[in-house]
Amino acid sequence: xxxxxxxxxxxxxxxxxxxxxxxxxxxxxxxxxxxxxxxxxxxxxxxxxxxxxxxxxxxxxxxxxxxxxxxxxxxxxxxxxxxxxxxxxxxxxxxxxxxxxxxxxxxxxxxxxxxxxxxxxxxxxxxxxxxxxxxxxxxxxxxxxxxxxxxxxxxxxxxxxxxxxxxxxxxxxxxxxxxxxxxxxxxxxxxxxxxxxxxxxxxxxxxxxxxxxxxxxxxxxxxxxxxxxxxxxxxxxxxxxxxxxxxxxxxxxxxxxxxxxxxxxxxxxxxxxxxxxxxxxxxxxxxxxxxxxxxxxxxxxxxxxxxxxxxxxxxxxxxxxxxxxxxxxxxxxxxxxxxxxxxxxxxxxxxxxxxxxxxxxxxxxxxxxxxxxxxxxxxxxxxxxxxxxxxxxxxxxxxxxxxxxxxxxxxxxxxxxxxxxxxxxxxxxxxxxxxxxxxxxxxxxxxxxxxxxxxxxxxxxxxxxxxxxxxxxxxxxxxxxxxxxxxxxxxxxxxxxxxxxxxxxxxxxx
Ligand SMILES: [Zn+2]
Ligand SMILES: [Zn+2]
Numbered sequence: 001x002x003x004x005x006x007x008x009x010x011x012x013x014x015x016x017x018x019x020x021x022x023x024x025x026x027x028x029x030x031x032x033x034x035x036x037x038x039x040x041x042x043x044x045x046x047x048x049x050x051x052x053x054x055x056x057x058x059x060x061x062x063x064x065x066x067x068x069x070x071x072x073x074x075x076x077x078x079x080x081x082x083x084x085x086x087x088x089x090x091x092x093x094x095x096x097x098x099x100x101x102x103x104x105x106x107x108x109x110x111x112x113x114x115x116x117x118x119x120x121x122x123x124x125x126x127x128x129x130x131x132x133x134x135x136x137x138x139x140x141x142x143x144x145x146x147x148x149x150x151x152x153x154x155x156x157x158x159x160x161x162x163x164x165x166x167x168x169x170x171x172x173x174x175x176x177x178x179x180x181x182x183x184x185x186x187x188x189x190x191x192x193x194x195x196x197x198x199x200x201x202x203x204x205x206x207x208x209x210x211x212x213x214x215x216x217x218x219x220x221x222x223x224x225x226x227x228x229x230x231x232x233x234x235x236x237x238x239x240x241x242x243x244x245x246x247x248x249x250x251x252x253x254x255x256x257x258x259x260x261x262x263x264x265x266x267x268x269x270x271x272x273x274x275x276x277x278x279x280x281x282x283x284x285x286x287x288x289x290x291x292x293x294x295x296x297x298x299x300x301x302x303x304x305x306x307x308x309x310x311x312x313x314x315x316x317x318x319x320x321x322x323x324x325x326x327x328x329x330x331x332x333x334x335x336x337x338x339x340x341x342x343x344x345x346x347x348x349x350x351x352x353x354x355x356x357x358x359x360x361x362x363x364x365x366x367x368x369x370x371x372x373x374x375x376x377x378x379x380x381x382x383x384x385x386x387x388x389x390x391x392x393x394x395x396x397x398x399x400x401x402x403x404x405x406x407x408x409x410x411x412x413x414x415x416x417x418x419x420x421x422x423x424x425x426x427x428x429x430x431x432x433x434x435x436x437x438x439x440x441x442x443x444x445x446x447x448x449x450x451x452x453x454x455x456x457x458x459x460x461x462x463x464x465x466x467x468x469x470x471x472x473x474x475x476x477x478x479x480x481x482x483x484x485x486x487x488x489x490x491x492x493x494x495x496x497x498x499x500x501x502x503x504x505x506x507x508x509x510x
Contacts, residue, residue, distance in 0.1 A: 022060050022103055025083045025213045027346075028112045033058050033104030041076075042107050044093045051092065053177050054079070054131050058086040058104040062306070063205060070100065079132050081205035082212050083306055088180075090133055110174040112211050115183035115349030118170060123184035125151060125164045127357070129210055132159055134178045146173045153189070155294075157197040157357070162189045181210035186351035186358055187483060196295075196329070197358045201302050201341035202288060204311065208302070210347055210357070217344030217376035218261075218273065218303045218313075226377055228313065229266025233278040238323045239331060247325055248277060248315075251335035255343060258370045259377040270310040275342050279319040286311065290318040297321050297334050297359065300341035313342040326492065333362040345372050420497040424451035426458075428491060438482070438509055446477035449493040457494045482509040 024031035044051045057076070059067070062085050068078045076091040086104075097105060118126070126148075130139045139161055140150050148165035156162065162185050163173075174182055188195050200207045201214070208214055218226045230252065235244045252263035269276035283289035288299055297318055304312035315338045321329050333354075340355050348355040350368040365373075428447040449455040460478040461467035470478035470491065480489045 022058060022085050023083075024056060024058055024086050024104070025215070026108070026112050026211055027116075027213055028109075028114075028211070031058075031104070031106075035060070035103050037104075039097045039102040039105045041091050041093050041095050041097065041105060052077075052090045052133075053093065053107065054088060054090045054180070055105050055107045056082050056086045057089045057097065057102050058082075059101050060103050061085055061101075063087055067100065077133055078206070080207050080209045081203050081306075083203075083208065083214050087205070088131070088209055090131065107177070108180070108211055110171050113174040113179055113181050114170060115181070115210075117184055117349040118167070118182065121184070122167070123351075124187065124190035125162050125185035126170065127183050127185045127189055128161045128163055128173065128179060129181040129183075130159045130161070130178050131180045134159065136161070139178060142176055142178055143173065146176065148173065151190070151192055153192050153195070155194045155196065156189075157199055160197070162192075164190075183210070183349035183357075184351055186356060186360070188360065189351075189358060191483075195358045196297055198337060198341075198347070199296050199299060200357070201300050201346065202286075203302055203306050204308055205306070208346065212346075214302050214344055214346055215306060220377075224260060224378065225381070226261045228261065228263050228273050228275060229271065230263055230275040230277060231266050231269040233269050233276050234280070234319075236279045236317065236319055236323045236331075238321075239325055243325055244323070244331060247332040248335045248339075251332055251339045254336060254364055255339055255373060257380055258365055259343075259373040259379065260381050261343060261373075261377050272304075272309045273313070274310065275313040275315055275339075276310070277315045277317075279317045279323075281319045284316065286316070288316075290316075290320065292318075292320045293322065297329060298338050300338040302341060303344045315339065315342055328361070330361055334359055336362050336365075340369065340373070343373060344376055345369075348372060420453050420495065424449050424455045424493040424495050426491065426493040440482070440509070442479050442481050443489065444477065444479050445489060445491065446475070447491065448475055449473055451493070451495040453495050453497065455493050456496050459492050459494075460489060461492075462489050 022033060024033065039057070042053055042055050044053055063078075068087070071078055071087075071089065074091075074096055076089050076095050076097070078087045078089050080088045082088055128139075128143065130136075136159075143150055143161060143163045147169045148163035151162040151164060153162060170182060173179060200210070218228065220226055232245060232248075235241050239247075249263075256262050263275075266274045268274065278284070281290060282292070290296060298316060300315045301307050301311050301313060307313075315335070317323070317334070323329055323331050325331055336354050337359055345355050347357045348368050350356060350366065353366045353368040354362050355369055355372060426447065426449045428445060430444070430446050445460065449458055455473040458470040458473055458476040458478070459467065460470055460480055462480050462482075466481050468478070470476040473493070478491065
């Protein structure tokens with residue numbers, strides 16, 4: 001497996017001075033424009049005329065809002081941000097780019113738009129991302145013209161199409177000006193199931209396209225470690241407050257146990273290197289309003305740079321969603337994905353991974369996610385099991401005295417005289433890995449479950465639509481059917497009070 005986010009050691013070595021440079025960071029390659037040449041829009045395609053084309057316009061420094069207004073005045077649409085200092089724009093070939101401080105202009109090439117996983121494993125279908133100003137009717141017509149069939153799905157993100165067709169034609173599709181990126185479709189997408197997607201991580205300068213990488217994550221301290229804080233500014237009323245808090249903290253711990261990063265409760269959301277977490281409805285002051293139930297579930301701002309503080313790393317959840325724990329819309333699964341963005345990860349083309357652009361029920365990270373986060377921060381050096389005992393403090397921040405937020409109890413005890421609120425504890429014993437590859441049509445899963453009162457039921461379900469009861473409870477086993485491609489199999493254990501716990505594994509059937 002390769003990790004385009006990881007753009008190689010060169011990036012890590014130049015981390016300290018990268019921001020002063022004017023590098024174009026694509027997943028497929030890094031472009032270092034030479035200064036001094038005059039910059040013009042690329043010529044229109046072979047079918048010519050005044051048709052708008054899409055290209056990267058690179059500046060010597062971060063593009064300001066004033067610059068974007070001037071571009072709009074000249075008929076150049078700014079569509080998304082390309083780190084470090086570029087914009088994906090569209091214009092016709094006569095647009096005047098002089099006097100704007102632009103240092104380079106050029107289109108994406110087909111190889112910039114093909115996720116590397118397309119070359120290494122067969123995909124049941126392809127997820128094609130079009131530039132944001134392309135009409136979807138035009139997009140459908142283009143895909144058909146190139147020999148692909150369109151799988152209609154009304155729950156896709158704007159600009160997305162799922163298509164099927166010959167892998168040999170992908171390069172030609174990618175070469176089309178309207179296409180911005182192509183990646184393998186997940187099994188859910190290939191099956192036309194209702195899905196919820198992540199519109200991408202945000203920057204002050206806009207969304208970053210799937211073809212770009214964002215940078216190196218948070219700057220490392222002298223020890224090489226990265227210590228972040230988090231503050232809950234508001235929570236949802238749809239989930240018990242302590243549970244919501246602990247599910248989001250569990251997402252942080254999951255990343256921290258796999259990379260050299262730590263998270264500790266902070267007291268001031270406006271401090272540097274502090275992730276402010278909030279639930280909000282509609283417009284909430286950052287220029288990216290939420291859209292009510294369904295659609296966008298959450299969004300997160302990438303680290304600084306490229307974002308400025310105090311917004312960098314902040315995670316916003318749409319308060320209008322039906323947030324739940326252990327079922328859709330599962331707060332932990334979404335928080336795990338968003339925390340990946342808060343750490344600086346972009347999306348992955350691996351359909352089973354947490355960082356795939358469409359959410360799925362997740363109980364932990366996949367090897368793809370772990371390789372991605374370790375490419376930014378290196379492996380965890382702390383004991384993974386427990387949250388840090390003391391709160392690391394940013395020296396420059398107006399530091400609150402550390403609130404003694406208790407670390408999340410893994411197994412809360414029954415309140416005296418109260419209702420049982422302790423979920424069962426559940427383990428998958430076999431298979432011994434959370435991601436499994438097999439050519440078989442079914443998978444046998446077994447494990448253990450225990451509870452302070454008693455486990456009543458263990459069930460299984462798959463992301464490909466099958467479900468049933470496991471046999472046994474304390475020692476349970478289940479056999480789940482697999483479709484070709486990625487299957488996420490989720491096991492749930494319930495106790496008499498209705499508390500539940502779950503674990504899942506990703507099974508790729510070849
Ligand atoms: Zn995302
Ligand atoms: Zn927001």
